[in-house]
Amino acid sequence: MTTRNSLVRRMAVRAAGHAITLFARIIAAPRADWRGIAPEQKQRVYYANHVSNGDMPMIWSVLPAALRRQTRPVAAADYWLKTPLRAFAGAEVFRAVLIDRRPEARTSDPMEAILAAIEEGSSLIIFPEGNRNMTDDPLLPFKAGLYNIAKARPDVDLVPTWVANLNAILPKGEVIPLPLICTVTFGSPVHIQPDEGKDAFLARASTALSDLAPPLHDRVAKGEEARA
Amino acid sequence: MTSTTGDIALLVIGTFALLTALTFLGEVLALRRPGPVVETYRTRVHSWWAMVILFGLALILGQAGVTLLFAFAAFAALREFLTFSTKARADHLSLALAFFAVLPLQFLFVWLGWTGLFTVFIPVYAFLLLPIVSVLRGNSDRFLMRVAETQWGLMICVYCASHVPALMTLDIPGIGDRSVLLIAFLIMVVQLGDLLDFWFGRRIGRHKIAPGLSPKTWEGMLAGVASAALIGAVVAWLTPFGVLGAAGMAALASATGMFGNLVLAAIKRDKGVNDWSHLIPGQGGFLDQLDSVLFAAPVFYHVAHLVWMP
Numbered sequence: 373m374t375t376r377n378s379l380v381r382r383m384a385v386r387a388a389g390h391a392i393t394l395f396a397r398i399i400a401a402p403r404a405d406w407r408g409i410a411p412e413q414k415q416r417v418y419y420a421n422h423v424s425n426g427d428m429p430m431i432w433s434v435l436p437a438a439l440r441r442q443t444r445p446v447a448a449a450d451y452w453l454k455t456p457l458r459a460f461a462g463a464e465v466f467r468a469v470l471i472d473r474r475p476e477a478r479t480s481d482p483m484e485a486i487l488a489a490i491e492e493g494s495s496l497i498i499f500p501e502g503n504r505n506m507t508d509d510p511l512l513p514f515k516a517g518l519y520n521i522a523k524a525r526p527d528v529d530l531v532p533t534w535v536a537n538l539n540a541i542l543p544k545g546e547v548i549p550l551p552l553i554c555t556v557t558f559g560s561p562v563h564i565q566p567d568e569g570k571d572a573f574l575a576r577a578s579t580a581l582s583d584l585a586p587p588l589h590d591r592v593a594k595g596e597e598a599r600a
Numbered sequence: 601m602t603s604t605t606g607d608i609a610l611l612v613i614g615t616f617a618l619l620t621a622l623t624f625l626g627e628v629l630a631l632r633r634p635g636p637v638v639e640t641y642r643t644r645v646h647s648w649w650a651m652v653i654l655f656g657l658a659l660i661l662g663q664a665g666v667t668l669l670f671a672f673a674a675f676a677a678l679r680e681f682l683t684f685s686t687k688a689r690a691d692h693l694s695l696a697l698a699f700f701a702v703l704p705l706q707f708l709f710v711w712l713g714w715t716g717l718f719t720v721f722i723p724v725y726a727f728l729l730l731p732i733v734s735v736l737r738g739n740s741d742r743f744l745m746r747v748a749e750t751q752w753g754l755m756i757c758v759y760c761a762s763h764v765p766a767l768m769t770l771d772i773p774g775i776g777d778r779s780v781l782l783i784a785f786l787i788m789v790v791q792l793g794d795l796l797d798f799w800f801g802r803r804i805g806r807h808k809i810a811p812g813l814s815p816k817t818w819e820g821m822l823a824g825v826a827s828a829a830l831i832g833a834v835v836a837w838l839t840p841f842g843v844l845g846a847a848g849m850a851a852l853a854s855a856t857g858m859f860g861n862l863v864l865a866a867i868k869r870d871k872g873v874n875d876w877s878h879l880i881p882g883q884g885g886f887l888d889q890l891d892s893v894l895f896a897a898p899v900f901y902h903v904a905h906l907v908w909m910p
Contacts, residue, residue, distance in 0.1 A: 552683045
């Protein structure tokens, strides 16, 4: 009984994974632009800009299947454990490293979970801004997480990953996604310098990411909230 | 088998023979002189196979098939255009309406043959309605730019594209069920004219039409249009235009298409992109592939209407 259950579950996980990539492809025809690195089997931390809940599935969809299997997104537990469906998708389909964003309530150190996932050989997708960016600026200031990873594991490639257009495809508060084309650009890996401080490193990593943003048209959709 | 089906079969066989020859050439070149140029050529021939097979199937299915095929092509083209257009969050609903209401309705009206409606639906009703939907959100920042670019996208990608299946609603005397062949005629002369323009331009091209924007030359274009006219005369049996009429229509469609290609090249340059997308391997996007056909279709439709309909 248990084996059959787990078989059914494994198949459900695979089917859900295919459904998510297919849905992403129909809506946004996402394209990977491997500008700074090649899509090869190598342990990496993809750090990306965050404007929409679709960011992570979009990056996940453009990774070649073999790379996708070894890549786990780092995601907020409060979001991904809210409903049973999200819990299934988050924990089993994406195999997310779930972390608690509320420092006052958490019982475990999120950095430990992240480093443990790197230790077991997984690549990661992380959003170093911590929250969805609703401002006019291309990026919010990065949280310390990326610096801590870089310092603990200087050998792992930190790959800046720019997801373009998702703020226009599904802005916060809208229901119908626009079928615009989404491009995911992977830049050249960033590594920490021996005597580089936290702020200097985070600024450098942030610039490496925002440099990948396409000129103008990507940022047009924002600004309204700031002006309103 | 009716004569129309027979003629479609003849066209399909002819095109398949041509593509088989081109594929064979690609395989030989890949063995003799392997390199990126040959690889690009082979990718393009493969994409041509896919397009010809899809188009052939649509022709065989008749009006429903052609309408559906061009509705999908219009959707893909509109998505490419609006990806790069000026827009704001306030336009979200009007853009959603453009994709999910205006586009399907336009092709539905074409399929139903409601000429009075499909010729004014986008230029009048969508033109007035979508800015109203946008303005209700109260954001005036670059408002004219936003609504104008959305409307332009709809006109080119949906309105113009819908004039290809609309050719089947033309009731030219004596055309019967052969109107589907008009579509094959239009696509063939425009696409082959483009190819020959490129080919001649590389060999005899001297004077650029729009320097700094496109490699197109006046010599290449003239030779391309003349070749399109010649091809039009050879396949005049597809049309009710007669040999001279077919040559003239082919030249007109081909020339309009080439200038359309230039217009869209200027838009791409302005938006800072080389191709509209990556969706057709080796060719760029749907809009890169279709730009000339989109410009040619409404002109072809209206001139056929003016000259050959009593």
